[in-house]
Amino acid sequence: MGNCWSWNWSARVKAESPLHSVPASGLDSRSSSKDGVDPNSPPSGSVPPTPKSEGEILQSSNVKSFSFAELKAATRNFRPDSVLGEGGFGSVFKGWIDEHTFAPTKPGTGIVIAVKRHNQDGYQGHREWLAEVNYLGQLSHPNLVKLIGFCLEDEHRLLVYECMARGSLENHLFRRGSYFQPLSWMLRMKVAFGAAKGLAYLHCAETRIIYRDFKASNVLLDSNYNAKISDFGLAKDGPTGENTHVSTRVMGTYGYAAPEYLATGHLTTRSDVYSFGVVLLEMLSGRRALDKNRPTGEHNLVEWAKPYLSNKRKLFRVMDSRIEGQYSLKIAQKAAALALQCLSSEPKYRPSMKEVVEVLEQLQESKDAPRTFQPEPQSMPTRNGSSRPNGTVSYPRPSASPLYS
Ligand SMILES: Nc1ncnc2c1ncn2[C@@H]1O[C@H](COP(=O)(O)OP(=O)(O)OP(=O)(O)O)[C@@H](O)[C@H]1O
Ligand SMILES: [Mg+2]
Numbered sequence: 511m512g513n514c515w516s517w518n519w520s521a522r523v524k525a526e527s528p529l530h531s532v533p534a535s536g537l538d539s540r541s542s543s544k545d546g547v548d549p550n551s552p553p554s555g556s557v558p559p560t561p562k563s564e565g566e567i568l569q570s571s572n573v574k575s576f577s578f579a580e581l582k583a584a585t586r587n588f589r590p591d592s593v594l595g596e597g598g599f600g601s602v603f604k605g606w607i608d609e610h611t612f613a614p615t616k617p618g619t620g621i622v623i624a625v626k627r628h629n630q631d632g633y634q635g636h637r638e639w640l641a642e643v644n645y646l647g648q649l650s651h652p653n654l655v656k657l658i659g660f661c662l663e664d665e666h667r668l669l670v671y672e673c674m675a676r677g678s679l680e681n682h683l684f685r686r687g688s689y690f691q692p693l694s695w696m697l698r699m700k701v702a703f704g705a706a707k708g709l710a711y712l713h714c715a716e717t718r719i720i721y722r723d724f725k726a727s728n729v730l731l732d733s734n735y736n737a738k739i740s741d742f743g744l745a746k747d748g749p750t751g752e753n754t755h756v757s758t759r760v761m762g763t764y765g766y767a768a769p770e771y772l773a774t775g776h777l778t779t780r781s782d783v784y785s786f787g788v789v790l791l792e793m794l795s796g797r798r799a800l801d802k803n804r805p806t807g808e809h810n811l812v813e814w815a816k817p818y819l820s821n822k823r824k825l826f827r828v829m830d831s832r833i834e835g836q837y838s839l840k841i842a843q844k845a846a847a848l849a850l851q852c853l854s855s856e857p858k859y860r861p862s863m864k865e866v867v868e869v870l871e872q873l874q875e876s877k878d879a880p881r882t883f884q885p886e887p888q889s890m891p892t893r894n895g896s897s898r899p900n901g902t903v904s905y906p907r908p909s910a911s912p913l914y915s
Pocket of ligand 1: 727
């Protein structure tokens with residue numbers, strides 16, 4: 511399980527405070543921003559423009575500052591056939607750098623990196639870019655993706671991560687095609703366990719971070735299906751002192767956000783637990799949290815599945831038929847009960863992530879969990895690259911945005 515470790519907490523304030531004082535309507539904010547501002551921000555025009563310099567980046571950040579030219583070279587001019595994925599912020603490109611000097615290298619030499627290039631400039635994009643650098647640059651845990659560096663040059667905002675060979679959990683659960691075979695039951699439980707450890711680490715007493723955007727596309731998988739959480743643009747420091755929650759504008763992704771957070775804007779670690787429950791349910795069912803292509807009454811996975819999760823005879827209706835026979839009923843019931851608990855409408859009835867980790871640990875070790883063979887794919891396909899499987903269907907993907915209840 512992930513141990514907590516202490517770090518310079520006072521320095522963390524730097525990541526958030528200069529930004530919180532600027533209203534979303536000020537400066538060069540964009541209408542499609544991923545994040546909002548706290549309701550108690552001062553009115554527009556009452557604060558000086560936000561500085562957008564490397565001075566905002568925490569000194570203790572253990573990340574390299576790249577020039578734009580270096581990342582351009584590493585990704586061969588952001589070649590379209592090296593796109594690993596696309597999100598609300600822009601595209602993620604595959605690139606190569608020397609493992610010692612971090613200088614760009616020829617494809618196939620050195621280490622593989624994933625370069626996220628923000629296509630939205632302006633205040634909001636900068637704010638989330640900075641949150642990512644300052645949170646991920648400080649944190650280190652086997653279940654958090656490693657941030658290698660960043661680029662802040664003129665209006666360019668880029669992030670450089672370790673490349674996760676198997677891409678996102680979302681792709682493995684929902685994309686169809688020869689590359690993406692359905693994940694076995696065992697691998698689903700392994701991924702759930704890893705992601706839970708990452709969240710538990712964020713929530714633990716010394717770290718106390720609320721992640722706020724837990725979803726299948728933010729869980730990345732390495733070559734051994736170890737899960738790592740990425741995307742800290744919406745992360746928040748948890749409440750301090752007597753406070754039980756932090757208040758924020760409601761941000762996140764529809765289908766994953768906890769009901770009380772949607773209703774009140776009150777954010778706690780239990781909001782992340784709810785989102786974890788949604789992802790666990792996606793893993794059990796192989797269904798997306800929200801899908802308007804499903805029959806009426808089944809669009810919202812949680813609403814539809816909840817009544818079946820505690821019913822021994824009806825649970826099979828929820829379970830992904832593609833992995834039938836890979837688990838015992840007893841194990842499926844335990845996993846379903848855990849999902850149901852995480853999805854409690856009342857936050858106080860949800861387990862802590864530490865408790866979730868404990869349950870998932872038992873499920874890993876259980877003798878009831880049969881082992882299955884998972885074929886090894888050749889290499890992770892890029893979006894437009896030649897290794898992209900024929901017949902891969904693209905799907906309108908859920909993206910983080912302001913949420914309205
Ligand atoms: N470090 C990485 N290694 C390999 N693939 C990655 C990496 N980071 C991102 N990707 C791929 O790029 C895709 C887009 O990532 P990105 O974080 O920009 O958006 P998202 O999480 O899908 O959506 P959102 O913008 O709402 O967070 C991911 O779904 C994943 O497939
Ligand atoms: Mg993401």
